[in-house]
Amino acid sequence: MSTDLTGSTALITGATSGIGRATADRLAALGAHVIVSGRDKTRGDAVIAGIRAAGGSADFVPAALDDEHSVRRLASRAAQVGGGHVDILVNSGGVFPFGATAETPADQIDEVFAVNVKAPYLLVAALAPAMAERGQGAIVNVTTMVSEFGMKGMGLYGSSKAALMLLTKSWAAEFGPAGVRVNAVSPGPTRTEGTLPMGDALDQLAQAGPAGRVGQPEEIAAAITFLVTEQASFIHGVLLPVDGGRLAV
Template structure:
């Protein structure tokens, strides 16, 4: 039976491109009212227009995940746009600079942890208690395979997502008894607008896994969609690898 998210509101950060956009499209197709969030209004409006053209329901709410006030405002505006409630939160927005540890500016450390850790933390703090009061809700955090393995140049990004993995498990323990399921996906190399600058390096990174190729945003989104629906009703606190089989080698 096809999952039905009719009547639910889903807030997706980083939804103007890549995995976030693919997730917005898929959840809207399942009937959710999708709140598309990102910094670029032009791209956000385009995503919303595409969803509406396909028969779905969506609104755009701009937010800068590096700005605490903007994140807090996002939570309240998303609830307002959703008729007073947010039932699904997908923390897809993130930044992933790569580079040597000794060459990393302090301000970049602060920015990565603000966007990749602090923003999801603030959104969960603002939205999960209301989900718990209603007795249902689903949260999915987008992590990365390099949160669990050491790779040269990826320490800053990987460590921020490793923090998000631990928070996923902590939030599952905290909110799960009240009916709020919290899980994460751990993508491998995925071909998105954000990874275009990696060029052939992305394919080389993906080549070592059984799939032998980079993933597509829609493939990651499909895993997220599963985790937010009742098909995953007994799934709490997992980190689901969607990495082309990296764990097998």
């Protein structure tokens, strides 16, 4: 089956760094017109410059995922820049604060659920119906391994991604019959700009899995890419762990 994405438009949130950026590079290399989204224009411009230099097609559309108006504008603008359609949506943007429950401020709870749950919900609501009308489309949500087991200090982050995991299955049931495949990728400890502050703790977390090492953004992006291509044409509502085997032990 083909992995050619020529003629398709892919919107990727959180695409100015880490997993989102690696995914943008891979989808562009397969021929997709990639809409790179994030807060930072300087980083966004750098991503699209790299894609264009490699012969790909990309544009940057800024968005703050914790702001409803910004998210709705992103969906509308992405369709416009994408030639009137968005065929692939990758909800990669997210925030992941860690800490004790009793020390979590209420505004942080609001932010985490706004970015990790509400923003993907609004984007799917805005873009999936049009995909369904065209009879095809692919959506991939990026969750986390700690949405499936308890870990000290990660309840807020894990619970937000657990909500996204359930939404993945619900959206697969809702839009799958019209040809829109909705799946999720669940990364384990991954070396990105966002996880740098974790330092040695990231390596210690990774050592609990069979792989015994931290993952790279490109490894997560490879799984996302598989799920949006025709190679995954019979896959709906799946949570694909890319965690070095952590959930196996």
